[in-house]
Amino acid sequence: NAGVTQTPKFRILKIGQSMTLQCTQDMNHNYMYWYRQDPGMGLKLIYYSVGAGITDKGEVPNGYNVSRSTTEDFPLRLELAAPSQTSVYFCASGGQGPIPDTQYFGPGTRLTVL
Amino acid sequence: AQSVAQPEDQVNVAEGNPLTVKCTYSVSGNPYLFWYVQYPNRGLQFLLKYITGDNLVKGSYGFEAEFNKSQTSFHLKKPSALVSDSALYFCAVRDSKAGNNRKLIWGLGTSLAVNP
Numbered sequence: 303n304a305g306v307t308q309t310p311k312f313r314i315l316k317i318g319q320s321m322t323l324q325c326t327q328d329m330n331h332n333y334m335y336w337y338r339q340d341p342g343m344g345l346k347l348i349y350y351s352v353g354a355g356i357t358d359k360g361e362v363p364n365g366y367n368v369s370r371s372t373t374e375d376f377p378l379r380l381e382l383a384a385p386s387q388t389s390v391y392f393c394a395s396g397g398q399g400p401i402p403d404t405q406y407f408g409p410g411t412r413l414t415v416l
Numbered sequence: 417a418q419s420v421a422q423p424e425d426q427v428n429v430a431e432g433n434p435l436t437v438k439c440t441y442s443v444s445g446n447p448y449l450f451w452y453v454q455y456p457n458r459g460l461q462f463l464l465k466y467i468t469g470d471n472l473v474k475g476s477y478g479f480e481a482e483f484n485k486s487q488t489s490f491h492l493k494k495p496s497a498l499v500s501d502s503a504l505y506f507c508a509v510r511d512s513k514a515g516n517n518r519k520l521i522w523g524l525g526t527s528l529a530v531n532p
Contacts, residue, residue, distance in 0.1 A: 306459075333518050342425075344506070344524040345460075352518070360519070392459055396518055404450070405520065407459035 304328050306408035308393050314414045315383040323378040323411050325393030333396040334376040335405065336360075336368065338389040345392070351376055383415045418443050420509050422523035429497045430531050437492040437505050437526045445513030449490040450520065451481055454504040463505075466490060477501070497530045504528075 309324045327334065336348040347360030351370040365387060367379040376395075380387060390412050394405040419442045429435045441447055451463040464475025471483045481492045492505060504527050508520040 335519075342524065345522045347519060350519060394460075404462045404465065405460075406462070407452075409459045410457075 306393055306395055306406050308391075308408035308411050310411060311409070312412045314416060315380075316416060317383060317385065319383050320379070320381050321383070321413075323380075323391055323393075323413075325376045325378065325408060326374050327376075327393075327395040327406070328374065329395060329397065329406065330373060331395035331397050331406075332373065333405075334370065335394045335396075336366070336376070336378045337392045337394065338362065338387075339392060339410075340389050348378065348391075380413075385415050387413065388415045389413060418509065418511050418521045420507055420521050420523040422505075422507055422526045424526050425524075426527045426529065428529045428531060431499050432496050435494050435497040435501070435528065435530070437507075437528060439490045439492065439507030439523060440488055441490065441507075441509040441521075442488060443509060443511035443513075445511045447488075447490075448510040448512060449481070449483060450508040450510075451475065451479070451490075451492050452506045452508065453477075454506065454525070456503075460506060463492070499530050499532050502528055502530045 306327045332353045335350045337345040346362045349368040351357045354373050357368050390410050392410050393408045396405045421440045449466040452460040454460045464473050466473045466483045474480045479494050504525045506525045507523040
């Protein structure tokens with residue numbers, strides 16, 4: 303089991319460029335999440351998904367888009383990169399059940415927008 | 417409104433001494449509580465969770481946490497700290513009445529430094 307994998311590990315973008323952050327999980331989890339982590343600010347939820355074909359906004363969705371065509375993959379798209387999107391991005395997944403399950407995190411993508 | 421507070425940005429403790437990292441929460445229903453640890457340049461790793469039952473929860477790496485409903489707290493503890501415990505610790509909560517989206521509310525994190 304690889305768990306949650308994210309690519310790339312690092313990326314530098316110029317203002318206005320676009321990119322997709324990839325996230326894949328092999329645990330057959332229904333729930334997937336994208337967070338950003340800024341120093342001293344904890345984790346902010348960008349988007350989440352409760353299953354294939356279903357996505358919803360989190361706290362800070364502006365400037366981002368997601369899709370969930372399969373259970374395994376949950377890519378995050380930045381359309382017009384801005385310096386405010388410089389951050390570390392984490393993808394997480396969680397299982398099913400009547401009570402919340404543990405969220406398993408990927409290693410993160412460190413993004414710099416210049 | 418749901419919220420989580422970690423009142424200390426940083427905790428310093430000598431190796432071998434007991435450590436406590438504090439967390440308080442506010443939810444309208446019953447809380448589901450979590451502790452995660454983040455080592456430098458790594459993703460978050462699950463340590464332990466409280467859903468129901470015994471107020472003292474044991475987790476990975478010798479950590480434990482005590483749920484205190486009257487004080488709305490879920491402090492993380494370890495009897496004897498190791499230098500390798502130095503990391504960033506996050507508390508998170510979910511309100512049992514919050515619906516089926518499984519979203520967690522996260523604290524801002526506490527940096528633990530264990531000095532040799």
